[in-house]
Amino acid sequence: MAGILIVDDEQAISWGLAELSRQLGHEPHTASSAEQAISLAAKTDVAVILLDVRLPGMDGIAAISRLRELLPAAKIIVMTAHGDLSTAVEAVRQGAFDYIVKPFDTTQIERLIERALTQIAVVPVDAVPSLSSASNPLIGKTPVMQEIFKRIALVSASEACVFISGESGTGKELVARAIHQYSKRASAPFVAVNVAALSPSLAESELFGHVRGAFTGAEQSRAGLLADADGGTLFLDEVADIPLPVQVKLLRALEHGEVMPVGSGRTTRTNFRLISATHQDLLAKVREGTFRHDLYFRLCTFQVPLPPLRERKEDLPLLVNHFLQQLAPGKSPGSFTSVALAEAQRRPWHGNVRELRNAVEHALIVAREGPILPEHWPPAMQPIQAPDPNSESLEGRLKKLVREWAEGKLQSDADMKTLYDEMLQQVEPPLLAAALERSKGECLAASRWLGMHRTTLRKKLDQYGLHGEE
Numbered sequence: 001m002a003g004i005l006i007v008d009d010e011q012a013i014s015w016g017l018a019e020l021s022r023q024l025g026h027e028p029h030t031a032s033s034a035e036q037a038i039s040l041a042a043k044t045d046v047a048v049i050l051l052d053v054r055l056p057g058m059d060g061i062a063a064i065s066r067l068r069e070l071l072p073a074a075k076i077i078v079m080t081a082h083g084d085l086s087t088a089v090e091a092v093r094q095g096a097f098d099y100i101v102k103p104f105d106t107t108q109i110e111r112l113i114e115r116a117l118t119q120i121a122v123v124p125v126d127a128v129p130s131l132s133s134a135s136n137p138l139i140g141k142t143p144v145m146q147e148i149f150k151r152i153a154l155v156s157a158s159e160a161c162v163f164i165s166g167e168s169g170t171g172k173e174l175v176a177r178a179i180h181q182y183s184k185r186a187s188a189p190f191v192a193v194n195v196a197a198l199s200p201s202l203a204e205s206e207l208f209g210h211v212r213g214a215f216t217g218a219e220q221s222r223a224g225l226l227a228d229a230d231g232g233t234l235f236l237d238e239v240a241d242i243p244l245p246v247q248v249k250l251l252r253a254l255e256h257g258e259v260m261p262v263g264s265g266r267t268t269r270t271n272f273r274l275i276s277a278t279h280q281d282l283l284a285k286v287r288e289g290t291f292r293h294d295l296y297f298r299l300c301t302f303q304v305p306l307p308p309l310r311e312r313k314e315d316l317p318l319l320v321n322h323f324l325q326q327l328a329p330g331k332s333p334g335s336f337t338s339v340a341l342a343e344a345q346r347r348p349w350h351g352n353v354r355e356l357r358n359a360v361e362h363a364l365i366v367a368r369e370g371p372i373l374p375e376h377w378p379p380a381m382q383p384i385q386a387p388d389p390n391s392e393s394l395e396g397r398l399k400k401l402v403r404e405w406a407e408g409k410l411q412s413d414a415d416m417k418t419l420y421d422e423m424l425q426q427v428e429p430p431l432l433a434a435a436l437e438r439s440k441g442e443c444l445a446a447s448r449w450l451g452m453h454r455t456t457l458r459k460k461l462d463q464y465g466l467h468g469e470e
């Protein structure tokens with residue numbers, strides 16, 4: 001039997017949690033304010049504290065350090081219905097064991113109490129610069145966003161690789177910046193790279209750097225983005241687009257903290273924390289062989305899945321108001337009429353928060369000085385279809401296949417010396433066979449279409465065991 005201190009000013013919650021504690025065989029103690037909890041903690045043996053954030057007088061977060069002093073072994077579970085990102089971060093920093101979003105069901109809290117009674121507490125994070133929530137305006141009050149805040153708070157306190165998934169415009173970059181800002185690396189650089197914007201041939205030198213003369217046009221040595229992020233955080237957006245050979249190098253850099261610039265035989269050390277993101281299905285890429293599974297597991301140590309805006313529409317008014325303040329600071333918060341907000345609630349927002357921000361900007365321009373009405377919203381964005389691989393041109397698909405084939409070969413055989421010939425052996429037979437079929441086996445006509453001398457064609461047909469008529 002363990003002592004459970006329940007700190008909540010809502011009587012119904014307090015009573016419910018006390019009942020639950022009794023059913024679990026523990027001894028509940030209740031307090032309706034932080035001050036009362038502190039005086040109880042001074043004289044009661046308690047193993048778990050269930051602490052509400054909004055309390056009359058001192059708030060729950062402010063009470064954590066005093067409660068920890070009085071009961072250093074007790075695990076504090078912070079409960080909140082209205083927390084923002086800074087509440088979650090502060091709770092973790094002060095050493096709260098966990099953070100639960102109200103409303104919760106009894107199974108959730110039961111599991112949490114069990115875990116608190118059997119596990120080691122989270123170590124409080126020291127020496128992290130304190131930040132106001134305004135420096136990272138991640139807006140949202142819905143339970144799903146509060147879960148995200150909690151995950152950001154937990155992972156900011158660690159050095160783990162983070163993988164952020166979510167549709168385009170859901171705030172992946174904003175979350176990456178928040179994790180950096182709330183981490184010990186906050187005063188070091190945050191280097192953001194959109195991998196999809198790097199040309200595949202230059203991705204390696206952009207990321208790992210190069211020495212002078214490493215390739216045509218490399219007139220100066222360059223350290224590369226991994227080295228630029230030394231001491232800080234590297235944010236790789238659209239990570240699914242990293243070419244396969246670069247994936248191997250990235251994994252090595254993550255495992256050994258070393259990079260080898262292109263054209264250099266020497267490694268240099270860099271200490272960066274990696275956060276990656278994509279709107280694509282990375283696991284599907286692993287299955288189809290275009291993303292390495294070992295790198296996938298390394299990147300996904302801790303995942304933050306961001307919900308699309310249509311799944312948290314209750315946050316729309318807050319977001320609209322936030323963008324209104326950002327874009328037209330002088331305009332009254334009531335400028336968006338209730339009918340305009342109702343229209344916003346009906347829309348699917350396929351472009352997510354980005355689309356909403358742009359729509360607010362559009363509405364502000366069109367409405368000029370007046371109130372914002374439904375007709376001031378721009379037309380809704382259509383869903384962005386994933387490109388259908390079959391709709392791509394044959395040439396495009398062919399190029400992609402050749403590239404994948406070559407990358408695979410180069411990876412499996414480091415001493416490869418006959419790559420070009422091996423490729424020709426793959427593509428020439430079907431090419432010659434197609435031309436011969438069309439010429440009904442006649443070499444002269446086929447050689448004309450192929451732009452090849454007849455004797456060369458004959459030689460190649462012999463080489464591949466194909467038959468043609470003179």
Ligand SMILES: Nc1ncnc2c1ncn2[C@@H]1O[C@H](COP(=O)(O)OP(=O)(O)OP(=O)(O)O)[C@@H](O)[C@H]1O
Nearest residue numbers: 137138139167168169170171172173174279353354
């Ligand atoms: N929760 C949020 N609160 C406030 N602004 C947000 C939020 N989420 C996204 N935004 C805003 O929406 C826009 C898009 O966000 P961001 O670039 O982080 O999205 P993304 O998921 O990285 O998009 P993409 O996949 O296209 O790179 C930015 O202007 C950002 O500030």
